[in-house]
Amino acid sequence: MELSTGVREKHLIQNRLMVAAIGGACLLILLVVRLIWLQLIETERFQTASEANRLQTLPVSPARGLIVDRNGLILAENRPNLQLLLVPEEVDDIDVMVSEVRSRIEFTDGDAERFAKNLKSRRRPRDPVVVKDDLSESEAALIAVDLFQFPGLQIEARPTRFYPYGGLTAHSLGYVGRLSLNELQAIEESRYAGTETIGKSGVEKAYEDALLGQVGVERVETSARGQIMRSVDRDDPVPGADIPLHLDIGLTAKLYEALGDRRGAIVAMDPQTGGILGLASAPTYDANAFIGGISQAEYAALQVNQDTPLFNRALRGQYPPGSTIKPMLGLVGLHYGAVTWEKEISDRGFFQLSGDDHKYRDWKKWGHGRVNIEKAVIESCDTYFYEMAVRLGVDQMSEGMRWFGFGRRQGRDIQGDLPGILPSREWKRQARNQSWYLGETVISGIGQGFWVTTPLQLAAATTAMARRGNFIEPHFSVLEDVDAGSPVPLGDSMDWERMIDAMEDVLHGERGTARGAARGLNYRIAGKTGTAQVFSIGQEEEYKEEEIEERLRDHALFVGFAPADSPSIVLALVIENGGSGGTTAAPVARQIFDYWMLERNEGERAPDETYVSAMNQQVLGYGNADSN
């Protein structure tokens, strides 16, 4: 009985073991089936997933094209820049990270502020944010040692835009900056895959497409932590094209030197091609400050500066042209028969419309006496042009002046210029919903009233004079030297020569308004002075009295070209609140003409470096609010 119980129990256990073994075998078969499904049937799917894990496609940013001046001097280049970057998505606590960085390298409040701003600005997911720009080698080394402790932090040598001439070129080249939200929506995203900056203004913006280049692609093997193990293959990027300009950096430096600490703008053009030889807007600013993101304090300083260094006076400053347009207006008057070369008037110092008591005064209180059109240009007689304007009428006046490019934006590769206003009945009705008054025609005759132009427009119009009746669109790059201009269908070549002779007498004649600036000239300049009234001060009432007076003073203008018979340079300049064009603007122009005609050494192309940097200092120093 004992034994049989034992045997029975043994069998019981063995039976149960068999059941368990069979159950286990079934489960093992289940596993094998699962493995077959995973490894033999769905292989391809998992291999794809595994490759996707392993390989990452990284964009390789192309080098941005250079911008060079007419002599091949580099105006915009790419400088290697060691940057400390952070991918916010990979960092748990950014504040902790920043304090870790702070404990290793110098990290100023300005840096912190810039970083905070960069962090806030919109970017593509996983795009790194610059923590600190321009690390020194030793700073980079200090961080690099501990980099493994900080996932999400990286050091990269990324080429950064650099403008060697700083403030001298800021208003013509513009600058590149971080892609903004609006730009992100407008661009073709794949082209900017490796690029975080875009041309924001100036030549940088106009030639963005060419400067950008073609993005490259690198496939890399990465670890699960995103560490790059090795490069698998690579399509090299195509660097952006270099953009050659007409700009002459030596001349540009001279423009700023001539302006000195005055507010104003100068545009110098090559009458052969319409290329812009130099462009100055003073005060200016250092575009390099904008590259890595400018700090709030720096930006605020530039913005509140009463002299508005960020404002591009050459392209966006809209000034009454004053008397500078008299030679052109004279040609229009001759063309439409409002005057003849022979016609003379008797100027007693003012002009009156019939049936109106109002006296439109000449700048010369007692008048110029007997005046023909040539004398009217040379002495800048206002009365003559008041009368001519009335005969001509506003419609023909604006129709004729339109040939010189007034009242519209200049084309080609110029970014951000304003159209100014060339007044007409039509314009006044549309813009102001008012009808035209005859008195407005009168003052338009001396470039006042509604009429405003930019220095660029004045330069372009004067270039049409220099080309004896052929208008060519102003442009920065030699790439835009594409046509021979379009004729200005006013009068014949004799008319143009005669008017230019009168313009020469503005400097070289005994009674010319700019004769003071022409002393000792051994080449011929044709020019015209202008003095534009400032009539709107509005909100500036809170300024000091002497300040108001300064800001109420007339703008001094000058347009001209040299040598008069075969011009190689055209100048248009405005000196804000400079007073009279003849005494203030013309001498500034003379300095520049002298540089171009006499001092400039064609063989020695590069401007002296210390001279340029001194110019830069002076110009930027003026642009700084604190030094005022």
Next chain:
Amino acid sequence: MLTATDIGQIESFRPKRFAQRYGVDPLLTLFVLVTALYGLIILYSASGQSLSMVIRQGAHVVVGLGVMAILSQVRRDIIVHVTPFIFAFAILLLIAVLVIGVGAKGAQRWLDLPGLPRFQPSELMKLALPAMVTWWLTRRQLPPTISQLAIAALLIVIPVALIAKQPDLGTSIIIAGSGFFVIFLAGISWRLLAILGGLGVASLPVLWMVMRDYQRTRVLTLLDPQSDPLGAGWNTIQAMTALGSGGMFGKGYAAGTQAQLKFLPESHTDFIVAVIGEEMGFVGVSLLLILYALILGRCLVLTMRAQGHFGRLLSGSVTLTFFVYVFVNLGMVSGVLPVVGVPLPLISYGGTSIVSLLIGFGLIMAMQRTKRVLSGES
């Protein structure tokens, strides 16, 4: 120089006789050794070619084999007698873990006593519990009565609850399983089993309530790994990707991108089979499965031969527990079971696991030694 007698002895070599005489079963030892060697080879790749890790693991294997050999010499009746004391001791240690234990990642599993290597008392319980249940049930006739079963259930629930509280869901499930296997093998009636099964299913919601959040996430993730591919689903997705991308023959030894580039988590411990699958393919995993089948088969044979009910029940329970290890680990890595943190037996890196497994095999071997041999008769 072999003599005829030697040759005769070799020819007459019988594993059964050898095992019954000397305790150590040559076949099981061979299978375990081959599997462990396979594990060391894989470990070298899975650890990122860390020779020191392989050497340490090799040392674990050697120590484990030594302990196995020693244990196989111990007399069955001594084992029976010390079982209650070992069990009580293990319970004390588990309580100690909850009070003064150390741990990582929110779980408190280790005991760091001065003068001893750091260890997990739950490992001791893996053998102490089935032995205790066996001890209890074999005091009376089989099959057990309801009241016996109730006591047995209590013996299981107390340590399981202590371990689950650490928390260590994987181990507590396996230990509960090892206790249950004893009851199952002892002949619990099918009807009772069905009732218990029904109760078990009914208690699932309760289990869900007491689970920690991360444990729930693991279960949910199993149902849909893609629901959280970078979080809780990451392990499963990466392990399945590793296995699947290995294909038939694998990407080559130490050339698995999932493992080498660290996409695969815990590649040298719980998920090591994914490394085998990725680098050696279906062939490599099948080889492993064959080795496990051999071990399990041999354990079954030894269980059949085990002496006495205690021996049979304990051997059977240890064997089935070993199987559960294999199944749960492979099931978790291949995505059919939730991620519960069970190492792959004999392959995953870790000393405690290897040594406790080999102790189990030592017990199986001890259970099949005959009295005759014990008393020195030939």
